[in-house]
Amino acid sequence: xxxxxxxxxxxxxxxxxxxxxxxxxxxxKGLKTLVIERGRMVKHVKDYPTAMxxxxxxxxxxxxxxxxxxxxxxISKHYAFDESTEHFYIRDYxxxxxxxxxxxxxxxxxxxxxxxxxxxxxxxxxxxEFEAPKRDGFATDWPIRYADLAPWYSYVEKFIGVSGNRDGxxxxxxxxxxxxxxxxxxxxxxxxxxxxxxxxxxxxxGRCAHITKPEDIHLRQGRATxxxxxxxxxxxxxxxxxxxxxxxxxxxxxxxxxxxxxxTVVHSIIYDEKLxxxxxxxxxxxxxxxxxxxxxxxxxVNGSTLNSNLILLNSKSSxxxxxxxxxxxxxxxYIAFHNYRGxxxxxxxxxxxxxxYGRRPTQVFMPSFRNVYQQETDFLRGYMIAFNASRxxxxxxxxxxxxxxxxxxxxxxxxxxxxxxxxxxVPIYDNHIRLSTTTKDQWGxxxxxxxxxxxxxDEKLMRDFLREGAAMLxxxxxxxxxxxxxxxxxxxxxxxxxxxxxxxxxxxxxxxxLLNKWNQLHHCKNVFVTDxxxxxxxxxxxxxxxxxxxxxxxxxxxxxEWQKGNL
Numbered sequence: 001x002x003x004x005x006x007x008x009x010x011x012x013x014x015x016x017x018x019x020x021x022x023x024x025x026x027x028x029k030g031l032k033t034l035v036i037e038r039g040r041m042v043k044h045v046k047d048y049p050t051a052m053x054x055x056x057x058x059x060x061x062x063x064x065x066x067x068x069x070x071x072x073x074x075i076s077k078h079y080a081f082d083e084s085t086e087h088f089y090i091r092d093y094x095x096x097x098x099x100x101x102x103x104x105x106x107x108x109x110x111x112x113x114x115x116x117x118x119x120x121x122x123x124x125x126x127x128x129e130f131e132a133p134k135r136d137g138f139a140t141d142w143p144i145r146y147a148d149l150a151p152w153y154s155y156v157e158k159f160i161g162v163s164g165n166r167d168g169x170x171x172x173x174x175x176x177x178x179x180x181x182x183x184x185x186x187x188x189x190x191x192x193x194x195x196x197x198x199x200x201x202x203x204x205x206g207r208c209a210h211i212t213k214p215e216d217i218h219l220r221q222g223r224a225t226x227x228x229x230x231x232x233x234x235x236x237x238x239x240x241x242x243x244x245x246x247x248x249x250x251x252x253x254x255x256x257x258x259x260x261x262x263x264t265v266v267h268s269i270i271y272d273e274k275l276x277x278x279x280x281x282x283x284x285x286x287x288x289x290x291x292x293x294x295x296x297x298x299x300x301v302n303g304s305t306l307n308s309n310l311i312l313l314n315s316k317s318s319x320x321x322x323x324x325x326x327x328x329x330x331x332x333x334y335i336a337f338h339n340y341r342g343x344x345x346x347x348x349x350x351x352x353x354x355x356x357y358g359r360r361p362t363q364v365f366m367p368s369f370r371n372v373y374q375q376e377t378d379f380l381r382g383y384m385i386a387f388n389a390s391r392x393x394x395x396x397x398x399x400x401x402x403x404x405x406x407x408x409x410x411x412x413x414x415x416x417x418x419x420x421x422x423x424x425x426v427p428i429y430d431n432h433i434r435l436s437t438t439t440k441d442q443w444g445x446x447x448x449x450x451x452x453x454x455x456x457x458d459e460k461l462m463r464d465f466l467r468e469g470a471a472m473l474x475x476x477x478x479x480x481x482x483x484x485x486x487x488x489x490x491x492x493x494x495x496x497x498x499x500x501x502x503x504x505x506x507x508x509x510x511x512x513x514l515l516n517k518w519n520q521l522h523h524c525k526n527v528f529v530t531d532x533x534x535x536x537x538x539x540x541x542x543x544x545x546x547x548x549x550x551x552x553x554x555x556x557x558x559x560x561e562w563q564k565g566n567l
Contacts, residue, residue, distance in 0.1 A: 008034040008259070009562075011281055011296040013266050013311065016113025018531040018547045019302035020244030020252075021156070025555035026298070027252040031562075034259045034294055035249075038286060038303075039109030041262045042088075042116070044245040048235030050084040058083045077496055078106050080117055080233040088116050088233070096447060098436055103450040104495040105306060111262055112245040113304065114498065117233050120209040120241050120361065121542040122162050123384075124153050124173045128372055129539035136371075136380055139334060139427045142536050143508040143517035146173065152549040160242040160548070161218050163226075163362070164207030172204075172367040172541070179212045180205045181228075185354040186389035186415050187364050193476035194366075201369045201472070206362035206386070209242035209545075221247050228358030241361070261294075263287055265443045269299060269315040269324050269527065277526045277567070278324070284443040298526050298558050298567055301504075302551070305335075305532035306433055309503040310448050312529070313435050325521035328511055331504060333432045336538045338499040339383070339423030339458045341486050342465040346478035348389065348415040355391070355412060363388045368424075368540045370464065379460035383423035384540040385469060391415045417478055421465040424540040426457055427502050452494050454487070499543055501535035519554040526567040528554050 009031035012022045019035060026033045041047070055062045062083045069076045072092045081089055090107045097105060108114045127146045133139040150173070157176040166174040183191065183205055191203040210226040211218050218224075223239035223246060232241050239246035252258040267282045270293065280295035301308045309332050315324035323331050363386040370382030392413035399405070431453065435446040466483040473481050486492035494500075507513025510522040515534055521527045530551040532543060539546075561567050 006292065007295040008032045009296060010034070010298040010300065010558075011036060011294055012300045012302055013281065014113060014302035014304060014307070014531065015111045015244055015249065015260065016302065016304060016531070017115045017118065017244060017544050018551045019113070019300070020115065020248035021548050021551040022300040022302055022530065022555050023252040023258060024248040025552055026300075026559065027255040027257040029556070029559040030257065031298070031559065032257050032259075033252070034261060034296065036264050036266055036281065036283060036294070037109075037111050037113075037260065037262045038265045039111065039113075039262060041260070042110045042112050042235075042245055044239065044250060045235075045237045048237055049087070051231065051234045051237045053084065074104050075106060077104055078498070084231070085117065085233045088235075096441065098439070098447050098449040100449050100451040101453045102493040103452050104493045105450065106495065106498045107304070111249070111260060112243055115243040116235055116245060118498075118544060119542070120232065122157070122160075122175065122207050122209050122545040123365075123541035124175055125149070125539050125541060125546055126171045126173050128171045129537070129541070132381065132539075133537050136375060138380065139537050140505065140507045140509065140512045143506055143513075148517070149546070149549050149553065152553045153545065156545065156548045156552055159217060160209050160247065161211040161214070161223070162207055163210050163212040165205060167202065167204045169202060169204075169367055171372050175207055177207065178215070181208075181212070181360045181362055183364055184356040184389060186348050186351050186417070187387075189348075189351070190387075190389065190417070190473070190476040190478075191364070194472050197475040198472060201366055203364060203366050206365045208362040210361050211240050221251060223247065226361065228360055230359035230361050232361055264292075265445065266303065266311050267291075267314065267443070267445055268311060269301075271315065271317045271320060271324055271524065273317065273319050278524055284445075286443065289443065298562055299528070300551075300555070300558075301527065301529045301533070302531045305500045305503065306448060306450070308529055308531055308533040309433055310435065310445070312504060314446060320523075324527065325514055325523045327523055328514075330512070331514055332434050333429050334427035334502045334505060335431045335433055335452050335500060336425045336427040336502050336535075337452070337494050338497045338538060338540070339425050339454070339461060340420060340497045341454070341458070341492055342421040342423075342462045342469070343484045343486050344419040344466065344469045344473065344481065346417040346419075346473045346481040348417060348478055351415055352412075377460075377464065379457050379464065380426050381424040381461070382540055383421045383461055383465050385419060385421060385465070387417060387419035389415055389417045417473065419469050419473065421462065421469070422497075422540055422542070423458065423461045423465065424538050426455070427505075427537060428455065433503060450495075454494065499532075499538070501532040501538050501543060504529045504533040505536040506534050507536060518557045519550060528558055530554050
């Protein structure tokens with residue numbers, strides 16, 4: 001093992017959305033920071049090989065081939081996986097894990113991680129989410145409230161660029177926004193009808209991490225206006241949507257304090273019992289299998305939820321035989337996710353003379369209206385709704401020859417509506433991950449075992465969405481309304497939404513949580529966890545904005561504590 005002089009002020013494990021933010025904050029504060037990434041290097045623009053290609057320039061016209069699906073039965077289920085993006089995903093067979101219960105673990109191992117692939121929806125939490133576990137009697141109480149995170153939400157939003165409106169909603173606090181994208185004619189019609197029939201269910205345009213009118217801070221990052229191509233998952237050459245590659249990592253690099261070490265798996269974190277803190281990380285080169293130790297005073301764990309749990313569980317010592325900081329044996333427990341099972345489709349008659357421009361990179365949203373102010377249903381918590389109305393730009397069923405065929409082909413198709421749910425799942429003890437005691441991967445790391453499933457609460461919540469969503473579309477004048485449970489019709493397992501959270505949850509009590517209000521391990525103060533693993537509950541909003549705000553807050557606290565000599 002190489003134990004040479006590899007000492008830094010800080011180490012960040014992972015380069016995705018939260019890891020990039022940790023690197024930016026630490027480097028800006030003057031800390032020599034090492035970012036360790038298990039995947040390959042991806043440079044902004046230079047390493048987006050498909051960003052400007054047209055469909056006919058792909059061998060299979062940008063479709064999934066049978067071979068792609070057979071080789072990658074899990075990854076290929078993800079909505080963004082195709083010929084244009086497959087290089088940003090892992091290969092299933094190279095990164096196995098053990099599914100005790102069906103779980104679709106979606107991973108992208110490269111510098112930037114899944115920040116190259118995320119759906120870019122950015123909503124703040126409110127106190128209705130932070131106070132929910134205590135109010136409704138599940139999980140454990142969050143050690144923070146909205147007021148603790150509000151200034152950090154603003155701080156992050158101004159830097160990443162968020163388009164949307166200031167909607168004045170109590171349970172979906174306003175963000176710092178750039179000009180919004182527009183709803184089309186049918187969406188506006190549905191919004192107006194819902195407002196008439198269901199006045200307590202506001203409909204808003206999605207807030208998304210896309211620059212619609214760049215401000216100085218975005219121009220200084222080298223980022224430009226969104227072109228509404230909706231090819232975002234290929235990597236945006238304009239830097240219009242936020243990613244670590246286009247934003248936080250280059251910003252950190254400009255300080256001269258950043259070192260990125262790609263192709264490096266973190267095996268475990270090293271704990272020194274005499275010092276009472278972590279001293280570094282043990283790594284394995286993914287190509288040569290060479291083992292190396294890197295040392296640092298501060299360690300941020302941002303490997304994505306399940307990998308962060310895996311690393312900490314595998315970081316064993318005499319004091320922590322069950323994983324670093326895991327004295328209460330709760331690490332890896334209370335894994336939760338978002339419930340996407342419900343889907344509704346419909347058609348809308350009329351509006352044949354109306355169309356829209358571009359491919360808008362966001363949907364229309366309805367914040368949760370269930371159990372917000374009090375418990376009022378036979379299930380806990382609620383769900384956010386997203387929908388969009390669209391029409392095909394050409395008539396696939398056109399007949400004839402010559403000019404008649406050409407004219408028929410260019411006729412726009414029927415208006416169709418697609419509606420989905422994003423439901424909060426309640427963390428339970430039985431939904432967990434753990435390490436295999438018998439099988440390791442090619443780098444000597446124990447395989448992860450996933451034991452995560454839907455609950456009866458998830459079923460009830462989904463049925464409520466299907467009923468209420470269909471009722472709203474019917475009141476709006478939609479036709480051919482069809483509801484579906486995607487678990488039954490599409491074998492949708494937990495995990496496919498890529499919103500898994502928990503396992504290293506925050507809390508005030510070390511007996512019932514792993515992290516304090518600053519995202520520090522209760523029992524190892526110089527280790528911070530700020531990705532999805534830290535989440536105590538899931539809310540119903542898209543989670544990435546909260547990860548970023550928590551990370552910025554924790555990183556600034558870590559630097560202050562380090563400068564005081566407390567870490």
